Amino acid sequence: MRIFFHLLSCSFVVSHIATSQISAKPYAYITNQLEHTVSVIDVQNSNVISNIPVGRNPAGVAICDSGKKIVISSPEEKALFIIDSGSSKLLKKINVGEGPLGLACSPEGNLVYVADWYTHKVAVAVSY
Numbered sequence: 001m002r003i004f005f006h007l008l009s010c011s012f013v014v015s016h017i018a019t020s021q022i023s024a025k026p027y028a029y030i031t032n033q034l035e036h037t038v039s040v041i042d043v044q045n046s047n048v049i050s051n052i053p054v055g056r057n058p059a060g061v062a063i064c065d066s067g068k069k070i071v072i073s074s075p076e077e078k079a080l081f082i083i084d085s086g087s088s089k090l091l092k093k094i095n096v097g098e099g100p101l102g103l104a105c106s107p108e109g110n111l112v113y114v115a116d117w118y119t120h121k122v123a124v125a126v127s128y
Contacts, residue, residue, distance in 0.1 A: 027085070029070050031058040038072055038081075040088050050088045054081040064105035064112060075099035075117050080125065097123050 055077030070083040102115035112125040
């Protein structure tokens with residue numbers, strides 16, 4: 001699978017991303033920077049379902065692909081981590097930029113917009 005990255009102006013991305021109604025109900029995905037994990041929490045009963053190991057100091061979280069994929073950013077790893085929401089398993093790591101932090105998914109679910117903390121640019125991951 002090939003990944004393509006394009007740099008865009010942050011203002012372009014912010015002004016052109018449509019708000020979507022995608023969720024990962026009934027779960028919340030919370031990054032734990034000191035433990036290098038993402039906790040999957042059942043929001044109906046506040047129980048931690050699992051802790052998924054990801055890269056160092058995970059930060060950003062986005063729900064993508066109609067809730068099927070969870071994307072986690074790690075500026076320290078210079079990477080994204082893709083989690084399958086059905087199995088709560090880590091699917092893959094994608095290297096991107098110098099410090100990926102903020103995330104947004106396209107409404108179609110095939111793009112992830114990644115705000116880079118260090119370069120002040122936005123990368124677009126075209127296939128994940």
